[in-house]
Amino acid sequence: QQQVKQSPQSLIVQKGGISIINCAYENTAFDYFPWYQQFPGKGPALLIAIRPDVSEKKEGRFTISFNKSAKQFSLHIMDSQPGDSATYFCAASISGNQFYFGTGTSLTVIP
Amino acid sequence: DAGVTQSPTHLIKTRGQQVTLRCSPKSGHDTVSWYQQALGQGPQFIFQYYEEEERQRGNFPDRFSGHQFPNYSSELNVNALLLGDSALYLCASSLWETVAFFGQGTRLTVV
Numbered sequence: 001q002q003q004v005k006q007s008p009q010s011l012i013v014q015k016g017g018i019s020i021i022n023c024a025y026e027n028t029a030f031d032y033f034p035w036y037q038q039f040p041g042k043g044p045a046l047l048i049a050i051r052p053d054v055s056e057k058k059e060g061r062f063t064i065s066f067n068k069s070a071k072q073f074s075l076h077i078m079d080s081q082p083g084d085s086a087t088y089f090c091a092a093s094i095s096g097n098q099f100y101f102g103t104g105t106s107l108t109v110i111p
Numbered sequence: 112d113a114g115v116t117q118s119p120t121h122l123i124k125t126r127g128q129q130v131t132l133r134c135s136p137k138s139g140h141d142t143v144s145w146y147q148q149a150l151g152q153g154p155q156f157i158f159q160y161y162e163e164e165e166r167q168r169g170n171f172p173d174r175f176s177g178h179q180f181p182n183y184s185s186e187l188n189v190n191a192l193l194l195g196d197s198a199l200y201l202c203a204s205s206l207w208e209t210v211a212f213f214g215q216g217t218r219l220t221v222v
Contacts, residue, residue: 006153034210036213042215042216043115043199043201043213043215043216044201044213045213089154091153096207097166097167098144098156098159098167098169099146099156099211101155102153103153104151
Protein backbone atom coordinates (compact mmCIF):
# COMPACT_ATOMS: atom_id res chain seq x y z
CA GLN A 1 0.00 0.00 0.00
CA GLN A 2 1.40 3.33 -1.07
CA GLN A 3 1.57 5.51 2.05
CA VAL A 4 2.18 8.68 0.04
CA LYS A 5 0.55 9.25 -3.33
CA GLN A 6 2.18 11.70 -5.73
CA SER A 7 0.96 13.33 -8.93
CA PRO A 8 1.52 14.02 -11.73
CA GLN A 9 3.97 11.37 -12.87
CA SER A 10 5.51 13.82 -15.34
CA LEU A 11 5.28 17.53 -15.92
CA ILE A 12 6.43 19.82 -18.71
CA VAL A 13 6.62 23.55 -17.98
CA GLN A 14 7.85 26.54 -19.94
CA LYS A 15 10.76 28.51 -18.57
CA GLY A 16 9.45 31.12 -16.18
CA GLY A 17 6.27 29.20 -15.44
CA ILE A 18 5.04 27.64 -12.21
CA SER A 19 5.53 23.94 -11.57
CA ILE A 20 3.09 22.31 -9.15
CA ILE A 21 3.44 18.80 -7.74
CA ASN A 22 0.90 17.30 -5.37
CA CYS A 23 1.04 14.64 -2.68
CA ALA A 24 -1.53 13.03 -0.42
CA TYR A 25 -1.14 10.84 2.64
CA GLU A 26 -3.34 8.80 4.95
CA ASN A 27 -1.41 8.34 8.18
CA THR A 28 -2.20 11.27 10.46
CA ALA A 29 0.81 10.36 12.63
CA PHE A 30 3.17 11.73 9.97
CA ASP A 31 4.80 14.87 11.33
CA TYR A 32 7.52 15.72 8.83
CA PHE A 33 7.07 16.26 5.10
CA PRO A 34 10.19 16.86 2.98
CA TRP A 35 10.61 17.27 -0.74
CA TYR A 36 13.66 15.86 -2.46
CA GLN A 37 15.18 16.67 -5.85
CA GLN A 38 17.05 13.97 -7.70
CA PHE A 39 19.15 14.22 -10.83
CA PRO A 40 19.97 11.12 -12.90
CA GLY A 41 22.60 8.94 -11.25
CA LYS A 42 22.60 11.02 -8.06
CA GLY A 43 21.11 10.60 -4.62
CA PRO A 44 18.07 12.64 -3.54
CA ALA A 45 18.89 16.12 -2.24
CA LEU A 46 16.67 17.83 0.30
CA LEU A 47 14.89 20.80 -1.22
CA ILE A 48 12.49 22.02 1.43
CA ALA A 49 10.49 20.50 4.28
CA ILE A 50 7.50 21.34 6.44
CA ARG A 51 5.88 20.23 9.67
CA PRO A 52 2.07 20.09 10.06
CA ASP A 53 1.87 23.05 12.43
CA VAL A 54 2.33 25.50 9.53
CA SER A 55 0.34 25.82 6.31
CA GLU A 56 3.04 27.22 4.07
CA LYS A 57 6.81 27.45 3.90
CA LYS A 58 8.78 29.36 1.33
CA GLU A 59 12.47 29.14 0.49
CA GLY A 60 13.52 31.15 -2.53
CA ARG A 61 11.55 29.96 -5.56
CA PHE A 62 10.27 26.86 -3.73
CA THR A 63 7.09 26.83 -1.64
CA ILE A 64 5.35 24.02 0.21
CA SER A 65 1.63 24.36 0.81
CA PHE A 66 0.22 22.09 3.49
CA ASN A 67 -3.44 21.25 4.08
CA LYS A 68 -3.70 19.19 7.25
CA SER A 69 -7.46 18.62 7.08
CA ALA A 70 -7.25 17.33 3.51
CA LYS A 71 -4.02 15.42 4.24
CA GLN A 72 -2.40 16.94 1.20
CA PHE A 73 0.73 18.94 0.51
CA SER A 74 2.20 20.39 -2.61
CA LEU A 75 5.41 21.83 -3.99
CA HIS A 76 5.31 25.01 -6.05
CA ILE A 77 8.36 26.01 -8.08
CA MET A 78 8.08 29.62 -9.17
CA ASP A 79 9.91 31.00 -12.22
CA SER A 80 10.88 27.48 -13.27
CA GLN A 81 14.29 27.18 -14.93
CA PRO A 82 15.81 24.51 -17.21
CA GLY A 83 18.18 23.66 -14.36
CA ASP A 84 15.15 22.61 -12.31
CA SER A 85 14.59 19.69 -14.70
CA ALA A 86 14.86 16.67 -12.41
CA THR A 87 12.74 14.11 -10.59
CA TYR A 88 11.00 15.35 -7.47
CA PHE A 89 9.90 13.15 -4.61
CA CYS A 90 7.64 14.00 -1.73
CA ALA A 91 8.04 12.04 1.47
CA ALA A 92 6.56 11.70 4.93
CA SER A 93 7.87 10.40 8.20
CA ILE A 94 7.13 10.11 11.89
CA SER A 95 9.73 11.91 13.97
CA GLY A 96 12.29 11.71 11.19
CA ASN A 97 12.42 7.94 11.22
CA GLN A 98 11.45 5.77 8.23
CA PHE A 99 10.67 7.93 5.20
CA TYR A 100 7.78 6.96 2.94
CA PHE A 101 8.39 8.33 -0.53
CA GLY A 102 6.00 9.14 -3.33
CA THR A 103 6.53 7.62 -6.74
CA GLY A 104 8.21 10.71 -8.13
CA THR A 105 7.47 13.43 -10.69
CA SER A 106 9.73 13.95 -13.67
CA LEU A 107 9.87 17.69 -14.34
CA THR A 108 11.05 19.07 -17.66
CA VAL A 109 11.42 22.82 -18.03
CA ILE A 110 11.50 23.91 -21.66
CA PRO A 111 13.71 26.92 -22.47
CA ASP B 112 32.51 18.99 5.82
CA ALA B 113 31.99 15.80 3.86
CA GLY B 114 28.43 14.74 3.41
CA VAL B 115 27.25 11.14 3.29
CA THR B 116 29.71 9.01 1.36
CA GLN B 117 28.99 5.60 -0.10
CA SER B 118 31.21 2.99 -1.66
CA PRO B 119 31.53 1.58 -4.18
CA THR B 120 29.65 3.77 -6.68
CA HIS B 121 28.96 0.91 -9.06
CA LEU B 122 28.99 -2.85 -8.63
CA ILE B 123 28.20 -5.82 -10.83
CA LYS B 124 27.47 -9.16 -9.19
CA THR B 125 26.27 -12.55 -10.34
CA ARG B 126 22.99 -14.03 -9.20
CA GLY B 127 23.47 -16.01 -5.97
CA GLN B 128 26.51 -14.02 -4.84
CA GLN B 129 26.75 -11.84 -1.75
CA VAL B 130 27.49 -8.11 -1.69
CA THR B 131 28.52 -5.57 0.95
CA LEU B 132 27.88 -1.85 0.54
CA ARG B 133 29.39 0.80 2.79
CA CYS B 134 28.28 4.16 4.10
CA SER B 135 29.95 6.90 6.12
CA PRO B 136 27.43 9.31 7.61
CA LYS B 137 27.65 13.08 7.60
CA SER B 138 29.84 14.39 10.40
CA GLY B 139 27.92 14.56 13.66
CA HIS B 140 25.15 12.24 12.53
CA ASP B 141 24.50 9.09 14.54
CA THR B 142 21.64 7.44 12.64
CA VAL B 143 21.98 5.63 9.33
CA SER B 144 19.15 4.40 7.13
CA TRP B 145 19.33 2.32 3.97
CA TYR B 146 16.95 2.57 1.02
CA GLN B 147 16.55 0.65 -2.22
CA GLN B 148 15.53 2.62 -5.30
CA ALA B 149 14.48 0.63 -8.34
CA LEU B 150 14.63 2.38 -11.69
CA GLY B 151 11.83 4.90 -12.04
CA GLN B 152 10.59 4.40 -8.48
CA GLY B 153 10.85 6.19 -5.18
CA PRO B 154 13.26 4.95 -2.52
CA GLN B 155 11.98 2.08 -0.36
CA PHE B 156 13.08 1.84 3.27
CA ILE B 157 15.20 -1.19 4.13
CA PHE B 158 16.26 -0.54 7.74
CA GLN B 159 17.68 2.02 10.13
CA TYR B 160 20.57 1.76 12.57
CA TYR B 161 21.10 3.75 15.73
CA GLU B 162 23.61 3.03 18.49
CA GLU B 163 24.81 -0.02 16.55
CA GLU B 164 21.39 -1.63 16.64
CA GLU B 165 18.70 -2.09 14.02
CA ARG B 166 15.93 0.22 15.18
CA GLN B 167 13.44 -0.13 12.35
CA ARG B 168 13.03 -2.46 9.42
CA GLY B 169 11.02 -2.20 6.25
CA ASN B 170 9.44 -4.98 4.25
CA PHE B 171 12.62 -6.65 3.06
CA PRO B 172 13.63 -10.31 3.46
CA ASP B 173 16.30 -11.55 5.86
CA ARG B 174 18.73 -11.73 2.94
CA PHE B 175 19.20 -8.04 3.65
CA SER B 176 21.21 -7.41 6.78
CA GLY B 177 23.27 -4.59 8.14
CA HIS B 178 25.66 -3.37 10.71
CA GLN B 179 26.62 -0.10 12.32
CA PHE B 180 30.08 0.46 13.75
CA PRO B 181 31.09 2.55 16.79
CA ASN B 182 32.13 5.41 14.47
CA TYR B 183 28.51 5.39 13.10
CA SER B 184 29.51 4.09 9.67
CA SER B 185 27.37 1.29 8.33
CA GLU B 186 27.31 -1.67 6.00
CA LEU B 187 24.48 -3.23 4.05
CA ASN B 188 24.84 -6.89 3.18
CA VAL B 189 22.70 -8.74 0.68
CA ASN B 190 22.99 -12.52 0.39
CA ALA B 191 21.86 -14.84 -2.39
CA LEU B 192 21.45 -12.02 -4.85
CA LEU B 193 18.49 -12.06 -7.19
CA LEU B 194 18.09 -10.24 -10.49
CA GLY B 195 15.40 -8.16 -8.79
CA ASP B 196 17.94 -6.80 -6.31
CA SER B 197 19.39 -4.65 -9.09
CA ALA B 198 18.82 -1.08 -7.93
CA LEU B 199 20.37 2.08 -6.58
CA TYR B 200 21.08 1.59 -2.89
CA LEU B 201 20.97 4.80 -0.91
CA CYS B 202 22.29 5.56 2.52
CA ALA B 203 20.84 8.44 4.53
CA SER B 204 22.19 9.84 7.75
CA SER B 205 20.52 11.97 10.37
CA LEU B 206 20.84 13.13 13.95
CA TRP B 207 17.77 12.15 15.93
CA GLU B 208 14.70 13.69 14.32
CA THR B 209 16.68 16.11 12.15
CA VAL B 210 16.85 16.24 8.40
CA ALA B 211 18.05 13.15 6.58
CA PHE B 212 20.82 13.62 4.06
CA PHE B 213 21.35 11.08 1.31
CA GLY B 214 24.54 9.85 -0.26
CA GLN B 215 25.09 9.45 -3.99
CA GLY B 216 24.16 5.80 -3.84
CA THR B 217 25.65 2.53 -5.02
CA ARG B 218 24.35 1.22 -8.33
CA LEU B 219 24.11 -2.57 -8.00
CA THR B 220 23.59 -4.66 -11.10
CA VAL B 221 22.90 -8.37 -10.70
CA VAL B 222 23.48 -10.46 -13.83
